[in-house]
Amino acid sequence: MLEVNHLSISFLQYEKGLKQQQLKVIKDLSVSVHSGEILAVVGSSGSGKSLLAHAILGILPTNATTEGTIYFDGVKLTPEKKEEFRGKEISFVPQSVNFLDPLMRVGTQVRNAARGASTSAQRKAFERLRLAKDVEQKFPFQLSGGMARRVLASTAMVSGAKLIIADEPTPGMDPTVIKEALKYFRELADSGCTVLMITHDIGAALEIADKIAVFYAGTTVESAMVNDFSGDGRLLRHPYSKALWRALPQNDFLPIPGSQPLPYANLPGCLFEPRCAFATTECRQDEPKPREIRNGIVRCIHAT
Ligand SMILES: Nc1ncnc2c1ncn2[C@@H]1O[C@H](COP(=O)(O)OP(=O)(O)OP(=O)(O)O)[C@@H](O)[C@H]1O
Ligand code: SF4
Numbered sequence: 510m511l512e513v514n515h516l517s518i519s520f521l522q523y524e525k526g527l528k529q530q531q532l533k534v535i536k537d538l539s540v541s542v543h544s545g546e547i548l549a550v551v552g553s554s555g556s557g558k559s560l561l562a563h564a565i566l567g568i569l570p571t572n573a574t575t576e577g578t579i580y581f582d583g584v585k586l587t588p589e590k591k592e593e594f595r596g597k598e599i600s601f602v603p604q605s606v607n608f609l610d611p612l613m614r615v616g617t618q619v620r621n622a623a624r625g626a627s628t629s630a631q632r633k634a635f636e637r638l639r640l641a642k643d644v645e646q647k648f649p650f651q652l653s654g655g656m657a658r659r660v661l662a663s664t665a666m667v668s669g670a671k672l673i674i675a676d677e678p679t680p681g682m683d684p685t686v687i688k689e690a691l692k693y694f695r696e697l698a699d700s701g702c703t704v705l706m707i708t709h710d711i712g713a714a715l716e717i718a719d720k721i722a723v724f725y726a727g728t729t730v731e732s733a734m735v736n737d738f739s740g741d742g743r744l745l746r747h748p749y750s751k752a753l754w755r756a757l758p759q760n761d762f763l764p765i766p767g768s769q770p771l772p773y774a775n776l777p778g779c780l781f782e783p784r785c786a787f788a789t790t791e792c793r794q795d796e797p798k799p800r801e802i803r804n805g806i807v808r809c810i811h812a813t
């Protein structure tokens with residue numbers, strides 16, 4: 510099981526001259542996923558999804574400071590443990606294809622990154638994700654964006670890792686391959702893996718995930734079961750999750766007015782307040798604490 514408790518991430522930044530300031534971009538973020546489960550993380554761009562992945566893996570930039578704790582299978586992930594587990598117990602499908610080594614043939618890369626997986630396992634994964642036989646001999650610059658993503662996804666699939674973190678694994682893939690890749694992740698979870706999948710595609714998340722964590726401005730505003738995303742969204746607990754659900758083309762396609770606050774906006778109360786149709790004066794006073802409601806978790810003082 511993966512458990513992230515009260516994670517905060519700040520970056521040391523230089524203001525004018527030599528003055529420094531700590532910019533808090535993730536605040537008091539908690540998520541948990543059991544083995545055999547897929548947790549999908551959704552939310553707008555810049556809400557902190559990739560930073561969560563990088564914090565679990567221990568690959569944040571050196572100017573980042575973190576608070577909070579992360580446990581995997583009961584083991585506290587210290588910087589040393591993260592390094593020990595990375596690429597072994599924990600496999601990562603990065604958002605950027607720049608994570609591929611430009612100087613190594615991709616077949617070798619996948620086998621090396623996946624703890625020396627066998628050539629036949631690598632070929633099976635390539636075949637399943639519709640990568641032609643000759644692709645394993647190619648270098649990353651010879652691949653299209655969608656092909657490079659399939660190569661990255663293959664690494665996690667043959668890794669034998671107990672925890673898979675996939676950061677936007679499907680953009681650029683065609684719909685048939687997306688379906689196959691999602692099915693592959695589901696099978697890995699069903700065989701006992703813990704999967705954290707970051708995605709913009711709520712439709713894809715709903716197809717394979719067990720739980721969904723909704724991120725907004727550096728924190729989790731709601732953790733819900735997949736079935737809560739249905740109908741007119743009344744089972745959802747947070748106004749942002751409801752708005753995100755209604756903004757989908759298959760629903761009302763209603764855009765959410767306004768934009769996510771920037772990390773240095775330092776809003777005193779609820780971070781969604783400037784955009785929330787249900788806001789009251791109390792919402793501007795303190796940041797809402799997470800509360801458990803109907804088997805989910807929500808950060809909204811008025812949620813029922
Ligand atoms: N190295 C950094 N220094 C300062 N701020 C950073 C750094 N990396 C990320 N941030 C900030 O942290 C916030 C969260 O970034 P993150 O990359 O996790 O967003 P995301 O949810 O993955 O977005 P996207 O959906 O676009 O991938 C953003 O406001 C971003 O600008
Ligand atoms: S706390 Fe208030 S402003 Fe924030 S989401 Fe709930 S109702 Fe809206």
Ligand SMILES: [Mg+2]
Nearest residue numbers: 558559560604
């Ligand atoms: Mg990201």
